[in-house]
Amino acid sequence: METLGAFSLLLALCLAAYALLASVIGGWKQKPFLVESARRATYGVFLMLTAASAILVYALITSDFRFSYVAERSNRAMPMVYKFAAWWGGQEGSLLLWSWMLSLYSAIVVWTNRARHRNLMPWVMAVLAFTQTFFCLLNVFVEPPFQMLAVGRGVTSVVDGNGLNPLLQYWLMAIHPPALYLGFVGFVVPFAFAFASLLKREPGEAWIATTRRWSLVTWGFLSVGIMLGQGWAYAVLGWGGYWGWDPVENASLLPWITGTAFLHSVMMQEKKGMMKVWNMVLISATYFLCIFGTFLTRSGIVSSVHAFAQSSLGSWFVGFLAISISITTFLILRRLDYLKSESHLESVLSRESSFLFNNLLLLASCFAVLWGTLFPVLTEALMGEKITVGAPFFNKVNIPIGLALLLLTGVGPLIAWRRSSWESLKRAFRWPVLAMGLTIALLLAFGVRHFYALVSLGLCAFVAATVVMEFYKGARSIAVKNQMNFLRATVELTHRNTRRYGGYLVHMGIVLMFIGYTGSAFNKDTTEEVKIGSHFTVGSYQLHVKEVTDGSNPNYSWQRAVIAVHRNGQYLGDLKPERRVYAASQQPTSEVAIRRRLNEDLYLNFASMSQTDPEAAIIQAYVFPLVSWIWIGFYVLLFGTIVCLIPSKVKYAYPRTQVVGVYERQPEPAQ
Amino acid sequence: MKTYLRFGILVAAVLGTLAWLAASGIRESKTYYKTISELKSMPQSEASKRVRVTGDVVAGSIRREGTAVHFQICEKERGATLNVVYTGKDPLPDTFRDEAQAMADGKMAPDGTFHASSIAAKCPSKYEAAPGKAAPQPLNPGPSRSSL
Numbered sequence: 001m002e003t004l005g006a007f008s009l010l011l012a013l014c015l016a017a018y019a020l021l022a023s024v025i026g027g028w029k030q031k032p033f034l035v036e037s038a039r040r041a042t043y044g045v046f047l048m049l050t051a052a053s054a055i056l057v058y059a060l061i062t063s064d065f066r067f068s069y070v071a072e073r074s075n076r077a078m079p080m081v082y083k084f085a086a087w088w089g090g091q092e093g094s095l096l097l098w099s100w101m102l103s104l105y106s107a108i109v110v111w112t113n114r115a116r117h118r119n120l121m122p123w124v125m126a127v128l129a130f131t132q133t134f135f136c137l138l139n140v141f142v143e144p145p146f147q148m149l150a151v152g153r154g155v156t157s158v159v160d161g162n163g164l165n166p167l168l169q170y171w172l173m174a175i176h177p178p179a180l181y182l183g184f185v186g187f188v189v190p191f192a193f194a195f196a197s198l199l200k201r202e203p204g205e206a207w208i209a210t211t212r213r214w215s216l217v218t219w220g221f222l223s224v225g226i227m228l229g230q231g232w233a234y235a236v237l238g239w240g241g242y243w244g245w246d247p248v249e250n251a252s253l254l255p256w257i258t259g260t261a262f263l264h265s266v267m268m269q270e271k272k273g274m275m276k277v278w279n280m281v282l283i284s285a286t287y288f289l290c291i292f293g294t295f296l297t298r299s300g301i302v303s304s305v306h307a308f309a310q311s312s313l314g315s316w317f318v319g320f321l322a323i324s325i326s327i328t329t330f331l332i333l334r335r336l337d338y339l340k341s342e343s344h345l346e347s348v349l350s351r352e353s354s355f356l357f358n359n360l361l362l363l364a365s366c367f368a369v370l371w372g373t374l375f376p377v378l379t380e381a382l383m384g385e386k387i388t389v390g391a392p393f394f395n396k397v398n399i400p401i402g403l404a405l406l407l408l409t410g411v412g413p414l415i416a417w418r419r420s421s422w423e424s425l426k427r428a429f430r431w432p433v434l435a436m437g438l439t440i441a442l443l444l445a446f447g448v449r450h451f452y453a454l455v456s457l458g459l460c461a462f463v464a465a466t467v468v469m470e471f472y473k474g475a476r477s478i479a480v481k482n483q484m485n486f487l488r489a490t491v492e493l494t495h496r497n498t499r500r501y502g503g504y505l506v507h508m509g510i511v512l513m514f515i516g517y518t519g520s521a522f523n524k525d526t527t528e529e530v531k532i533g534s535h536f537t538v539g540s541y542q543l544h545v546k547e548v549t550d551g552s553n554p555n556y557s558w559q560r561a562v563i564a565v566h567r568n569g570q571y572l573g574d575l576k577p578e579r580r581v582y583a584a585s586q587q588p589t590s591e592v593a594i595r596r597r598l599n600e601d602l603y604l605n606f607a608s609m610s611q612t613d614p615e616a617a618i619i620q621a622y623v624f625p626l627v628s629w630i631w632i633g634f635y636v637l638l639f640g641t642i643v644c645l646i647p648s649k650v651k652y653a654y655p656r657t658q659v660v661g662v663y664e665r666q667p668e669p670a671q
Numbered sequence: 672m673k674t675y676l677r678f679g680i681l682v683a684a685v686l687g688t689l690a691w692l693a694a695s696g697i698r699e700s701k702t703y704y705k706t707i708s709e710l711k712s713m714p715q716s717e718a719s720k721r722v723r724v725t726g727d728v729v730a731g732s733i734r735r736e737g738t739a740v741h742f743q744i745c746e747k748e749r750g751a752t753l754n755v756v757y758t759g760k761d762p763l764p765d766t767f768r769d770e771a772q773a774m775a776d777g778k779m780a781p782d783g784t785f786h787a788s789s790i791a792a793k794c795p796s797k798y799e800a801a802p803g804k805a806a807p808q809p810l811n812p813g814p815s816r817s818s819l
Contacts, residue, residue, distance in 0.1 A: 166765075167765065237764075238762045238765070239761040239762055240761075241761075345674060345675070345678065346674060347674060348674065348677050348678060348681065353678070356678070357681075357685070360682060360685060360686075361685070364685070364686065364689050368689070368693055371693070375697075376704070385703065385704075386703070386704035387701050387702065387703055387704070388701070388702045388704065388723060389696065389697050389700050389701055389702070390700040390702060390776070391700070392696055392699050392700040393693070393696035393697055393699070393700045393701075394696070395696075396692050396693070396695065396696035396699070397689060397692050397693050397696055400688070400689070400692060401689065404685075525760055527738040527760060528738070529737050529738060587765065587766070588765050588768065589765045590762065590765060605762050607762050607763070608735065610735065611734065611735045612735075612736070618735065618738065620760075620762050
């Protein structure tokens with residue numbers, strides 16, 4: 001079976017390489033049969049990688065410990081779902097997952113476009129196959145998943161495996177990597193289309209229309225992946241944070257930032273024919289950052305919580321990135337005439353300008369994060385001394401950028417295209433500014449003096465007001481005209497232009513998330529050594545440590561502190577933070593107990609029993625105000641993204657300025 | 672052209688502010704990578720530097736005194752050991768235990784102990800090689816690499 005697995009990987013590599021060659025030659029020499037064969041090879045790659053993955057998963061769920069991957073990542077006592085999740089629990093398996101997802105995406109793209117874009121498809125396939133070949137190379141030669149445990153020349157087996165890292169045995173963690181990978185891998189598709197239309201000098205913006213859905217879905221998955229990671233860090237890692245500017249977290253954030261910039265600036269190209277070079281650069285950068293993110297995570301080039309180890313993968317990735325970046329840069333430079341802008345910026349007070357600054361800020365943030373992440377590598381290369389920068393650096397740069405972006409989120413959608421007058425601005429922003437002023441005044445009255453928190457919450461009120469106003473204005477006119485109730489009118493309004501109103505919903509989600517992040521300015525924490533039976537306080541809570549119990553099951557043994565929570569004399573229930581030691585790995589973990597409420601979370605971690613006093617436990621207690629709004633905001637953001645994906649009821653034809661004639665939007669392709 | 676000049680000034684102002692913030696952020700939080708022996712021979716003048724030091728936790732040396740945690744880390748090759756005291760507010764990572772490889776950020780105190788403000792740790796590589804007890808060769812040795 002293992003031979004079959006390894007063989008299907010090898011075959012996948014050959015097919016991918018063939019698809020690359022056939023599509024390049026077929027596209028170049030106009031040979032439809034070669035292109036057709038490349039198309040079939042793409043399906044073949046998908047079949048082969050599916051077979052390989054199925055074999056690995058089968059070995060995992062049947063606990064076949066002859067496989068070294070299975071022995072290292074799984075054990076018999078693990079629940080079935082984690083046995084399955086062990087597919088991406090280690091280096092080899094997660095690279096296989098990457099490859100498999102890419103092949104799945106490629107197959108879908110090739111299938112749905114089999115009768116369209118005849119001119120572009122060979123080159124789209126070439127880009128996909130190029131990436132696929134690279135990852136298959138890694139699967140076959142660098143990180144092969146089908147290695148057996150061997151003594152001398154005979155295959156052997158162990159009685160039980162090491163088990164999946166206990167920190168990963170949590171439901172969010174089981175789905176976080178696939179979601180993130182769906183996002184990482186997905187950006188290959190818009191990039192492939194952009195690259196192909198650049199190469200073929202395809203007139204118009206067909207590639208943007210074709211890949212708009214892809215970009216949005218991919219961006220959505222990336223957002224889901226990042227948020228699941230945050231949720232996991234918060235609920236599992238026990239330090240009460242959700243973001244630590246760890247290199248691997250940054251790796252997932254970087255393509256998200258450029259992807260967000262891309263989603264905004266393509267609107268400039270669609271409606272005004274501007275920023276063509278820029279969009280090309282952005283989508284390429286996003287794609288490269290996705291590969292780069294995988295590289296950072298997998299090679300251990302910078303030390304992080306996630307990836308401590310060194311691996312030989314690094315040079316492969318550097319080579320791949322170097323080749324593909326140089327090809328893309330060369331092509332963009334050669335095609336600058338094709339990418340000429342069709343109109344110009346007219347005023348600082350205009351929608352165009354707000355998009356421009358949105359992009360500038362996002363890119364600045366991306367650059368700062370990248371710079372901070374690679375700082376140890378850079379200083380070692382340039383100064384011979386390894387220096388790292390920590391969270392204060394990232395926060396110092398990114399908090400002001402985040403707030404400025406929040407401001408633009410409110411301003412952008414209301415400001416007119418081309419140029420806007422102060423008069424019209426005053427009219428549009430009267431209520432939002434009032435809302436901001438009121439919020440800040442209220443907070444000051446309640447004694448809040450934290451500068452960033454005031455600005456942030458004020459801006460949240462400002463943006464929320466603009467969004468609510470937009471919905472209200474549109475819905476009211478529909479309600480009056482069609483004699484329907486307000487709620488139905490709102491739905492109708494959204495349905496007429498899902499892209500616009502879905503976008504507003506995403507903005508609203510961002511606002512809610514900012515409220516949650518701002519709460520961190522008011523965190524409270526304490527670490528106490530408490531005797532069993534006695535009390536301590538954190539924030540407005542009195543905590544009474546009632547008892548410490550213990551027990552075990554086949555997977556782990558546990559020790560649990562039972563803590564009664566009171567506030568102002570009122571009993572609010574018991575919280576039970578726990579410590580576990582997993583049997584297979586002898587790895588201790590802590591399971592925090594969280595009391596989640598909309599205004600604040602109470603978060604307890606059972607650090608250990610005291611070493612000096614056997615009757616005392618060390619408990620860390622935190623109060624995190626407003627954290628829940630991050631997750632609520634995320635659901636709103638997800639909902640908005642889905643709304644954006646629903647086709648609009650009314651097709652709009654956007655008139656373009658300074659272009660003769662009217663630009664009709666391409667009929668929406670069903671992706 | 673006037674419009675472009677205005678844009679230029681605005682863009683420069685934004686980027687300038689950010690560069691200034693970034694520079695001060697780096698000044699505040701830059702941390703030097705040092706080995707234990709480098710740290711021991713560091714001149715007094717550099718004692719105020721923030722340092723990141725890595726070593727293996729000496730078995731049996733972890734001691735909790737109230738909320739502070741004392742332990743020793745050592746270098747495998749040269750045998751230098753360092754006393755560390757951790758008083759940070761974040762809980763210690765679950766992987767932090769005897770013989771784990773620990774990474775401590777902090778400053779040297781004049782008495783020769785290292786005051787750490789944050790600790791990261793990875794499991795001892797021993798655990799990864801555990802199937803080796805039955806003598807099979809782990810074909811891909813090396814410390815634990817977890818997923819994202």
